[in-house]
Amino acid sequence: DSMTYDLDINSPIIEPDMLKKYSNLRCVRSIMRNWGRTQEANILEQLNAGARYFDLRIARKENDPDPNRLYFYHGLLTRTDVETVLRSINEWAEQHPKEVIILALSHFKGFGSNEVQLHNHLTAFIKNLFGSKLVPKPVKDTPTLQKCWDEKQNVIVSYDYYEANKQSVFWFKIVYFYGDECKCVHPELLHRRKLLYFYVCGLNLTLPENAGALKYVFRWRSLASAVRHSLPTLQRWIQTQAAKSPLNIVASDLVTEGNLVTTIVNLNETSE
Numbered sequence: 001d002s003m004t005y006d007l008d009i010n011s012p013i014i015e016p017d018m019l020k021k022y023s024n025l026r027c028v029r030s031i032m033r034n035w036g037r038t039q040e041a042n043i044l045e046q047l048n049a050g051a052r053y054f055d056l057r058i059a060r061k062e063n064d065p066d067p068n069r070l071y072f073y074h075g076l077l078t079r080t081d082v083e084t085v086l087r088s089i090n091e092w093a094e095q096h097p098k099e100v101i102i103l104a105l106s107h108f109k110g111f112g113s114n115e116v117q118l119h120n121h122l123t124a125f126i127k128n129l130f131g132s133k134l135v136p137k138p139v140k141d142t143p144t145l146q147k148c149w150d151e152k153q154n155v156i157v158s159y160d161y162y163e164a165n166k167q168s169v170f171w172f173k174i175v176y177f178y179g180d181e182c183k184c185v186h187p188e189l190l191h192r193r194k195l196l197y198f199y200v201c202g203l204n205l206t207l208p209e210n211a212g213a214l215k216y217v218f219r220w221r222s223l224a225s226a227v228r229h230s231l232p233t234l235q236r237w238i239q240t241q242a243a244k245s246p247l248n249i250v251a252s253d254l255v256t257e258g259n260l261v262t263t264i265v266n267l268n269e270t271s272e
Helices: 017-022 026-036 043-049 082-095 112-133 145-151 187-196 211-219 223-241 260-270
Strands: 053-059 071-074 076-081 101-109 155-159 175-177 199-203 249-252
Touching (some): 026 076, 026 223, 199 223, 223 260
Parallel strands (some): 101 155, 175 199, 199 249
Antiparallel strands (some): 071 076
């Protein structure tokens, strides 16, 4: 949820479905924004702090007069549209040709009967915007950093839509392992993924989807307050993982806080 710093309090509630009927209540939207803002730094600040993976969840605003305009969302829509943000990312990528960034586009909420048109417009925009900087998805081996530099390519786009994946510049969906899910994954599977695929270890605090969420809402003023309380524990956990299991992409709330980026980068010196 890389764009949640930009959530619009005047937006209708996009999810969860059980709260949509309260969209006309500003107090509910205010709580949604406080607990949906997983990032406080804007996209350029995240880039400058060292973030290189961006979880971009996209939605269409109902009854938008612009037939192709899209926004990001997390409970509420963002104020800034998708194309404006991607232009900013492109400018940064041009200024930092040796920094490889990964953009994971997913969810595509509210596309409805215009699904094909909206995807065609967005994928064409991405190809035209980033152009030769796009790293093609690998046929066999994941490209090395050196190869990206040699080819002057530094933008990887993962696009979670089957028709887009037929195009060479759009990588398949990146698997996201959420912190609130207890699933046994065979170690050999992770070792194979380490060589062939990207996957995300998500260090995200998640509210219960029932009345149990209220005790957290009443105890903490916002998600950011709760995350700051837990970040030291999460960072210590990250430091212990390098020797236990392969890590690939690490995603976190408040990614620019503390020494999170430095801690993750340092894993490259300790892991196999």
